[in-house]
Amino acid sequence: MVAVRLHDERRGQVMTATRGFARTERVADSDIRFKRRGTGDTALVFVHGFLDDQYVWDAVIDAMAVPGFEYVQLDLAGSGDRTASTGPFDLNRFAHDVSAVVEALDKPVVLAAQSMGTLVAELVAADHAENTRGLVLLSPVPLAGAGLPAGDVQQFRSMGGQAELQRAVRRQLSVSLPEAELDRLVVVGTRIPAEVVRDLVKCWNEGDPRGREASWYRGPVLVGRGAEDGFVTDEMVTAHVLPRFEWPESFAVQEAGHWAHVEAPATVAAHIEAFLTTLPQEAPESSDPPEKADSGWRGAFAGKTPEDFAAAFAEDIVLEASVLAIPVKGRDQVKATMTQASRIYESLEFVREATAGTRTYLEWEATAFGGLQIFGVTVLTKGADGRINHVAIHHRPLGAALRFSVEMRERLHGTVDPSHFHTVD
Incomplete structure (x- = not known):
């Protein structure tokens, strides 16, 4: 477990349209800062994906209105406001940082993540099963990794600092990404150092060994994707994501691609809201590796x-x-x-x-x-x-x-x- 102390940065407060004040807090003795909006007995913690930042979830949060939840966002090391962070930049590091925030919150959580962030969220959910009431995976890369061959993955490895290449890839994998948000994400992505980008690609392409077996997290899971996502395909989700969970629910967002939470935030928010209303009051009892079922x-x-x-x-x-x-x-x-x-x-x-x-x-x-x-x-x-x-x-x-x-x-x-x-x- 990660021992943490909170440092409240009140001067970092900002006013949002629907959530009142957003409070920025820090995990002591670290560069981990997280933004809290609203109040509630359960925290909905959002984890961003490859080349993105915490603000990529803003439109989804603004569209949500579920009582009893507060909304928490953070940047992974090397991304967003943490581009000056030192390494390592791997899944264990990212899971450690998100775990630090979960423990600092000291309340039940639901983890929501997109793309590369879904690998991180599942690892955190498994390590904090006693405190995780649900898991939302949007455009999920399999925990075992995407497994792209060297030739295909090289384009992604070379995206560091390349604004036009990043713009082209985002256009190719999206359907209705707003132009203003596309511009913003290109700026966010090109600020990430090239060596960090290469490490991030390794994270989502090679994955984690635990992805080769049934998930250690046994609680409720919601899996969604843009119906026209050419990277996280329906075949990938059906074959390599859904079968690893005991009781997964799934949905597809029409006329959306890899960034469905930006392309159709109200639709994604509605699916998450419906999922939250069905969650049990208590989290699963154990995160031990599941025993194999006797199928005969x-x-x-x-x-x-x-x-x-x-x-x-x-x-x-x-x-x-x-x-x-x-x-x-x-x-x-x-x-x-x-x-x-x-x-x-x-x-x-x-x-x-x-x-x-x-x-x-x-x-x-x-x-x-x-x-x-x-x-x-x-x-x-x-x-x-x-x-x-x-x-x-x-x-x-x-x-x-x-x-x-x-x-x-x-x-x-x-x-x-x-x-x-x-x-x-």
Whole structure:
């Protein structure tokens, strides 16, 4: 935990249109300053993203009117009013600084963040689970990192001090960013030293190892994105963000891109307000790593018999997969298909698991055909009786999936109609 003392900078007060006085306070013996607006028993703490500053959230805060909350903003080290900060500029440093503010507030918090800031907010929520009532992730980069290849990431690494390049990237990734705010953000971004920009890119591109498993934060989560965001895509959120949380809610803002909180602040504010009204009075009890759910799926693969799969399946189960041309339906057909599939694999390891409602997401790595590597994600959906009634299996690479399908077609000849499988001419 971070030991802090507050230093109230009353001369830093400013008047805002809808929140009265904004009080600027400082974490003692540091350059961490944070702005507080309004009063309430719970603090809504806002964390900005890559090349932005705390003021990027102003329009969202001005549009909110939820009783019982105060609004808190801060600049991450190296950004905004903290460009003179010394390093390191990494996720642990940023999480430490936001944690210092959370502890200084000494009240329950909801963390709201955008883009790179979502990685920071999740780490803070996990470390302060007992005090975090909710987590809002807007345009979230996966905690494991965006994983862009070196060639693609170089453009972002070279943005330090380059006003026109920053302007071009912001235009490319937004839809309705107001011209005045675009101008302001370009000024804010170009003030960040070039070496800091490179460190920030490393933060969001490489991420944190904890992002490779289910989130340590188990409380309520709201995930949103601009519907036309070309960087944080729907596929990225669906595959790499939502499955890591137990009970995520999600939304998309139409006619908005990566900076939806600037492009459509009233809409984003409305979604956050609705989320706040549903929060429980107490935060989750623990931030310990979640145990893996017993889906029955692992045991079936270990046993490799029809009986093992039958025990987990509903009578009307439907199987969809990359290796299937059309779905297989019904318990008998699906268990026969899965039994043969389990026998083709020479090895299979489930490396990550997450649950959201009735769905379980399993990421796996396997070998077949003399050591050929196959990777995939399986989505299991359970019915009211606890049995699996829908399975969707996504295989990669494509060549391995097609070879697998041909092998399945041969092994299941006379049991499952060949039309269910792909053919290779």
